[in-house]
Every structure is written in C-alpha cells, then in structure tokens.
Amino acid sequence: xxxxxxxxxxxxxxxxxxxxxxxxxxxxxxxxxxxxxxxxxxxxxxxxxxxxxxxxxxxxxxxxxxxxxxxxxxxxxxxxxxxxxxxxxxxxxxxxxxxxxxxxxxxxxxxxxxxxxxxxxxxxxxxxxxxxxxxxxxxxxxxxxxxxxxxxxxxxxxxxxxxxxxxxxxxxxxxxxxxxxxxxxxxxxxxxxxxxxxxxxxxxxxxxxxxxxxxxxxxxxxxxxxxxxxxxxxxxxxxxxxxxxxxxxxxxx
Amino acid sequence: xxxxxxxxxxxxxxxxxxxxxxxxxxxxxxxxxxxxxxxxxxxxxxxxxxxxxxxxxxxxxxxxxxxxxxxxxxxxxxxxxxxxxxxxxxxxxxxxxxxxxxxxxxxxxxxxxxxxxxxxxxxxxxxxxxxxxxxxxxxxxxxxxxxxxxxxxxxxxxxxxxxxxxxxxxxxxxxxxxxxxxxxxxxxxxxxxxxxxxxxxxxxxxxxxxxxxxxxxxxxxxxxxxxxxxxxxxxxxxxxxxxxxxxxxxxxxxxxxxxxxxxxxxxxxxxxxxxxxxx
Numbered sequence: 373x374x375x376x377x378x379x380x381x382x383x384x385x386x387x388x389x390x391x392x393x394x395x396x397x398x399x400x401x402x403x404x405x406x407x408x409x410x411x412x413x414x415x416x417x418x419x420x421x422x423x424x425x426x427x428x429x430x431x432x433x434x435x436x437x438x439x440x441x442x443x444x445x446x447x448x449x450x451x452x453x454x455x456x457x458x459x460x461x462x463x464x465x466x467x468x469x470x471x472x473x474x475x476x477x478x479x480x481x482x483x484x485x486x487x488x489x490x491x492x493x494x495x496x497x498x499x500x501x502x503x504x505x506x507x508x509x510x511x512x513x514x515x516x517x518x519x520x521x522x523x524x525x526x527x528x529x530x531x532x533x534x535x536x537x538x539x540x541x542x543x544x545x546x547x548x549x550x551x552x553x554x555x556x557x558x559x560x561x562x563x564x565x566x567x568x569x570x571x572x573x574x575x576x577x578x579x580x581x582x583x584x585x586x587x588x589x590x591x592x593x594x595x596x597x598x599x600x601x602x603x604x605x606x607x608x609x610x611x612x613x614x615x616x617x618x619x620x621x622x623x624x625x
Numbered sequence: 626x627x628x629x630x631x632x633x634x635x636x637x638x639x640x641x642x643x644x645x646x647x648x649x650x651x652x653x654x655x656x657x658x659x660x661x662x663x664x665x666x667x668x669x670x671x672x673x674x675x676x677x678x679x680x681x682x683x684x685x686x687x688x689x690x691x692x693x694x695x696x697x698x699x700x701x702x703x704x705x706x707x708x709x710x711x712x713x714x715x716x717x718x719x720x721x722x723x724x725x726x727x728x729x730x731x732x733x734x735x736x737x738x739x740x741x742x743x744x745x746x747x748x749x750x751x752x753x754x755x756x757x758x759x760x761x762x763x764x765x766x767x768x769x770x771x772x773x774x775x776x777x778x779x780x781x782x783x784x785x786x787x788x789x790x791x792x793x794x795x796x797x798x799x800x801x802x803x804x805x806x807x808x809x810x811x812x813x814x815x816x817x818x819x820x821x822x823x824x825x826x827x828x829x830x831x832x833x834x835x836x837x838x839x840x841x842x843x844x845x846x847x848x849x850x851x852x853x854x855x856x857x858x859x860x861x862x863x864x865x866x867x868x869x870x871x872x873x874x875x876x877x878x879x880x881x882x883x884x885x886x887x888x889x890x891x892x893x894x895x896x897x898x899x900x901x902x903x904x
Binding site: 518520521523524526527528529530531534538539542543545619620 | 697698722725726730732734736738739740749750753781
C-alpha cells in the first residue's frame with residue numbers, strides 16, 4: 373500500500389467504476405429525471421468550462437471562503453480565550469452547546485429579515501454554522517495541553533504572546549484542523565441552502581432554477597459541480613494540514 | 626565516552642570554601658484538598674554549595690518532587706525560604722524571575738515541543754530571550770555535541786528514542802548557562818542500560834559545565850553514583866531524615882559500583898529507607 377502507484381491508483385478505482393456504471397446504465401434510459409451521463413457531461417462542459425463560472429461559481433466560492441475564514445479567526449480566537457479560562461468556558465458551555473445544535477439553516481428566515489438577501493447574509497449564515505466545530509475543538513485542544521509543556525513554559529518564563537502563539541495554538545492545532553474540516557462541510561451545505569432562498573446568483577440558485585425549468589441535465593451538472601467543489605476544497609485543506617502538521621504526522625508513525 | 630582529563634584531579638565537593646549556592650530554610654508545604662490539608666513538606670533545611678551534586682532520594686510520595694518544584698519556581702511554598710546565590714526565590718507566593726533565570730530544569734518526561742526540531746527545542750530558551758538566530762543555532766549545535774545529538778539537530782522529537790529525547794531536554798536546560806541544574810527523576814522512564822549511560826553523561830556534563838545539580842531519584846545506586854551527598858526524605862510529612870556523604874572522587878566510572886566505599890553508602894541508605902517500614 374505504501375508505493376505511490378498504489379496510493380494513487382487504489383483510491384481512483386471505485387470512482388472510475390461508478391462513473392462507468394452510471395454512464396452505461398443511463399445511456400438510452402427513458403426517465404427524464406435521470407438523463408444520460410453523456411448529456412450531463414455535454415452540459416457541464418458548456419456551462420462550467422467556464423461560461424457561467426464568474427456568474428455562479430465565484431459568488432458561491434466567495435461566500436464559503438469568507439464564511440470559513442471568519443469562522444477560523446473567531447473560532448480560534450475565542451477558543452483560545454475560553455480554553456485558557458476554565459471557569460468562563462464552563463460558564464458559557466451550555467450556551468455554546470445550544471447554539472451548536474441549533475441548525476444554522478433555521479436562522480435563514482431571520483437572517484434574511486435582518487440582513488437582506490445579499491452576500492453578507494450568506495456569509496453570516498455560514499459563520500453561524502461553521503463557527504461551532506472550530507470553536508469547540510479549539511477549546512478542547514487548548515485545555516488538553518500537556519502539563520509537562522506548561523511546566524517547561526513556566527520555567528522558561530514565557531511571555532503571554534509566546535505562550536499563546538508558540539505553545540497553545542501549535543499544541544491545539546491538530547484539533548483545530550479537525551474542526552476546520554468539519555466546518556468546511558458545514559460551509560458547503562449552508563452556502564447551498566442560503567442560495568436557495570432569495571439569491572439571484574450562485575450554484576444553489578442555478579440548481580433550483582434549472583429544476584424549476586425542468587432542465588434536468590443542467591440541474592445534474594450543477595449538482596456534480598457542487599460535489600467537485602466540495603471535494604476540491606477538502607483536498608486544498610488537507611494539503612495545508614499536511615504541511616502545517618508535519619510534526620504531528622511524524623509523531624503518529 | 627570522552628572525559629576531559631584535567632577534571633580527573635578535582636577535589637570532591639566537601640570543599641567548604643565554596644560559597645553556598647542554595648539555602649533552604651524552614652521550608653514547609655501544605656496542600657489543601659477536599660478532605661482537609663496534607664502536609665507534603667515539613668521544616669526542610671538544607672545548604673548546597675556551588676558545584677555540588679546533591680541527590681534527593683525517598684519513596685514515592687515523600688515530597689521530593691514537591692521540594693524540587695518549589696526550588697524550580699513552579700510550586701509556591703507555604704512557609705520558609707529558598708535562596709539561590711543569596712537571593713530569595715519566592716516572595717509571598719510569587720517567583721523572582723531574576724532568580725529563575727539562573728535555573729535549568731529537567732523533568733521526568735523530556736517535554737520537548739513536538740512541533741519544533743531538536744535544534745529549535747534546544748535553543749528555545751535563547752529564542753525567548755531574544756538571542757539572534759545565528760548565535761542560538763551555534764549554541765544549539767555546541768550543546769547537541771555535549772549530549773551526543775549532533776546528528777539529530779534537524780530531527781523532530783518523536784523520531785528520537787526516549788534516551789535521546791531526554792538528552793535534548795538536558796541540552797535545552799543547559800542552553801542559557803544555568804548555575805543550577807534541577808532534575809526530577811530524569812531517567813526514570815529509561816531502560817537500565819540507557820540509564821547507566823545517561824548517569825555517566827550527566828556526571829560528565831555537570832563537571833564540564835560546573836553547574837550545581839540537584840537530582841531527584843528513587844534509585845539508591847543512582848543517587849549514590851551521582852551524588853556528592855545523598856539527602857534522604859521520609860514521607861508524610863516530607864522531612865530530611867539523614868544526609869549521606871559519598872566519599873568517591875570524580876569522574877566516577879561505572880566500576881566504582883563494585884567497590885566497598887560505594888556499597889557501604891548504598892547499604893546504609895537502604896537500611897535507612899527500610900527503617901521507614903518499621904515506623
């Protein structure tokens with residue numbers, strides 16, 4: 373399993389098989405809900421390489437990246453503060469858990485009412501959903517710092533700045549990254565959901581419109597695009613994590 | 626093992642001319658727990674001279690680690706004084722950081738920062754003090770040489786064995802030229818052979834750096850092999866029961882452990898430790 377050949381080929385096998393199976397079973401099918409994959413692929417090329425990218429993909433990606441970025445900054449910042457102040461963390465924990473399980477989509481109507489239907493609303497909704505995994509994981513990671521490292525930090529008279537940026541955040545970073553990965557998935561969902569309600573651009577809007585006009589190959593192409601974008605974002609995140617946590621990877625071997 | 630030959634003629638440390646490096650006076654520590662208070666240390670008085678190597682020995686729970694942590698500025702004493710080089714370490718529960726600067730501490734676990742390379746770990750105290758990069762990497766290399774890690778400067782802690790990590794921790798403790806090296810069962814987690822080797826190393830390092838060393842252990846042979854004096858603590862509350870002098874010249878080779886002087890001291894300490902059971 374460790375050869376590069378095996379590492380690249382083995383994960384590719386199942387997707388290839390599934391695509392081929394889809395391709396042949398949908399070819400010549402009569403259901404209008406499941407158009408042939410060849411037709412979907414044609415549409416995909418026409419629409420997404422790259423005619424409609426500026427109109428629909430760019431705003432969606434912007435919403436996700438802004439939402440995720442704000443969630444990371446807020447989540448890590450607040451998480452470090454709360455994680456280092458045990459009493460405060462205990463005090464706010466019930467509220468955090470409540471907010472975490474309150475689905476951010478449920479806040480959509482209110483957000484539209486308060487903020488309107490612009491991109492600010494969509495970014496806000498993404499933050500309201502994506503913040504919690506990062507925040508809670510950061511708190512956990514910060515509270516889990518090894519007491520031995522605390523001793524070393526104290527006997528070397530670490531200043532607060534060095535303590536937070538050289539010890540606390542690196543030490544919590546494996547958990548912070550796990551939180552970011554969970555938040556990415558939430559961001560994609562909320563991006564899509566927020567575009568279903570009162571948007572005039574974006575992939576979510578496009579898929580809904582295609583369905584309303586019974587343009588099913590277009591709808592399918594949008595769904596596939598959404599999947600590809602989610603997958604690609606995850607690959608980028610994993611690559612960042614791979615380099616940022618090189619020390620942790622070595623630690624697990 | 627390289628030992629500087631000029632060191633072999635050093636007098637042993639009963640040398641009363643040397644100034645007192647640490648003075649512990651009426652030290653007491655009481656922990657408050659849910660079930661009342663526990664007296665961990667009671668009326669500890671001890672003087673340690675410069676360049677002396679003192680082993681602290683006792684059973685688990687005798688307060689030896691607490692005593693070392695008070696000396697390291699990590700746990701505040703309930704009463705009493707610790708003076709290092711004539712200056713008080715504790716002032717009403719807060720540490721004097723100008724005194725902490727003169728200490729290097731090695732813990733039972735290496736406690737290296739896993740996200741830093743060995744080089745960066747060793748040089749960390751210097752980095753925090755604002756020493757320039759070139760200078761501190763030079764010092765890291767020099768110290769890595771002293772502890773035999775020159776080939777692992779770019780490695781990460783988890784790529785190293787337990788003994789090598791502990792060497793790196795010792796190098797880190799030495800990086801800021803401490804006058805006083807405090808070690809809390811630093812080799813407790815190592816296998817017997819690695820431990821013997823580390824004992825020779827730490828003796829060599831102590832001689833080479835001319836540091837005063839306080840070394841906590843629960844191993845009688847280790848305490849006697851390393852120490853100029855061995856301080857025996859008894860538990861509940863932790864008190865100094867007796868202090869044994871070890872009349873062996875330095876550097877000591879592993880073979881002294883078969884000699885009569887060594888074994889007399891070991892036997893006395895063992896008897897003294899066993900007496901605790903009868904009390």
